Amino acid sequence: MSLIQELGAQLRATSDELPTGQVSVAMERLRSATELLMWVRETSVDPIGVPQLGNATEHAERAAAALRLAQDAIAAYLAAIGLSGDASAPPSGDWRAALERTGEQRPTQGAEAVAPERLGPWWQARVAQLTGEPPPDSDKAAGQGDGADTAELLRRVASGVRAGDRARVGRDLHSVNASIGLALSAVTPPVLHRLAGDLLGHEPRPEDVPRLRAAAAGRVRSMLPGTGPAVLETLIDRICRVPAQGADRPAAHPADNAVTASVLTGVLLARLGRDASSLDPAAPEPLRRPAEAAEPR
Amino acid sequence: MASVAEVRAAVDAALAQVTEGQAAIQAAREKLGEAQQSLAAALDGSANDAVGAAHASLSQADQSLEECLGATLLAVEQAQTYTAML
Numbered sequence: 001m002s003l004i005q006e007l008g009a010q011l012r013a014t015s016d017e018l019p020t021g022q023v024s025v026a027m028e029r030l031r032s033a034t035e036l037l038m039w040v041r042e043t044s045v046d047p048i049g050v051p052q053l054g055n056a057t058e059h060a061e062r063a064a065a066a067l068r069l070a071q072d073a074i075a076a077y078l079a080a081i082g083l084s085g086d087a088s089a090p091p092s093g094d095w096r097a098a099l100e101r102t103g104e105q106r107p108t109q110g111a112e113a114v115a116p117e118r119l120g121p122w123w124q125a126r127v128a129q130l131t132g133e134p135p136p137d138s139d140k141a142a143g144q145g146d147g148a149d150t151a152e153l154l155r156r157v158a159s160g161v162r163a164g165d166r167a168r169v170g171r172d173l174h175s176v177n178a179s180i181g182l183a184l185s186a187v188t189p190p191v192l193h194r195l196a197g198d199l200l201g202h203e204p205r206p207e208d209v210p211r212l213r214a215a216a217a218g219r220v221r222s223m224l225p226g227t228g229p230a231v232l233e234t235l236i237d238r239i240c241r242v243p244a245q246g247a248d249r250p251a252a253h254p255a256d257n258a259v260t261a262s263v264l265t266g267v268l269l270a271r272l273g274r275d276a277s278s279l280d281p282a283a284p285e286p287l288r289r290p291a292e293a294a295e296p297r
Numbered sequence: 298m299a300s301v302a303e304v305r306a307a308v309d310a311a312l313a314q315v316t317e318g319q320a321a322i323q324a325a326r327e328k329l330g331e332a333q334q335s336l337a338a339a340l341d342g343s344a345n346d347a348v349g350a351a352h353a354s355l356s357q358a359d360q361s362l363e364e365c366l367g368a369t370l371l372a373v374e375q376a377q378t379y380t381a382m383l
């Protein structure tokens with residue numbers, strides 16, 4: 001390896017290791033928190049920190065943009081010194097970062113964990129409404145789970161959707177507490193964006209909305225008979241980076257977005273013919289078959 | 298029917314998300330610091346415009362993350378003040 005090749009490899013490694021994944025995780029967590037607080041305060045004049053969270057999210061978005069600019073600048077430098085082969089953009093690892101962080105950042109299981117349990121029945125009631133599956137009778141099965149974190153819950157739900165087993169999806173969603181369930185809203189966006197990109201054969205764009213809707217709406221509806229069409233529309237708009245619609249759509253119940261996003265993940269996996277195990281951050285990159293993937297099945 | 302305990306629990310669940318976001322921001326800042334050092338060492342002496350742009354963008358990212366963290370602290374304080382008076 002020549003000296004210039006060594007320099008190029010070092011710069012490429014630095015660019016690849018920039019924390020775009022962590023910033024993406026932070027943004028989704030903050031959005032998820034904002035969504036929940038907005039629902040809590042819907043008719044209250046007290047902001048309960050919502051504007052500040054909005055500011056925080058904007059700062060995180062600016063940081064993400066600055067990191068992309070830094071990657072572009074490094075790529076431009078590599079090209080300028082004649083290493084254009086090393087200058088292509090690194091593969092996005094955002095979805096891996098989103099799934100990796102959930103387990104290690106769960107709040108500690110101690111006295112402080114008591115309060116969120118009060119949301120248990122609230123979560124279970126909404127899951128029952130969405131899935132049509134009643135919560136299990138025993139406390140052990142409802143909201144007490146088996147220590148699964150949000151990433152594991154997503155894999156289980158996706159697996160249930162893939163198998164077309166609505167009862168299993170309902171059981172898996174009922175088995176966690178509200179905090180873990182609601183965190184699906186924060187974990188799923190980069191995963192959905194990635195899966196939709198693989199299905200479409202390119203980065204999702206606003207004009208892809210009808211195609212994604214056609215590919216997913218029927219199956220999402222069959223798994224979640226209680227969900228409103230606006231929830232799925234909002235998710236697809238976000239995947240395709242459609243500019244926000246403003247106040248056209250009323251704020252959905254926070255559980256609706258979380259549950260629908262997890263089911264949509266399973267539907268997209270099924271369309272791609274992939275197992276839920278491919279959502280493991282340690283799993284190898286699945287083979288992409290653009291010609292086949294581009295065809296809606 | 299909603300109760301004070303339920304509202305408080307919902308706010309707590311949101312704050313748990315903010316806490317996770319803060320942890321991700323802190324982890325990002327640490328990695329960013331390492332990247333800045335690595336870049337500075339590798340590109341010491343370069344006058345290329347792209348190098349200057351990369352350094353500036355990384356500084357901008359770090360500043361934005363710092364401001365992001367500050368805003369989350371204010372949000373948490375305000376939410377906790379609200380739940381304390383419920």
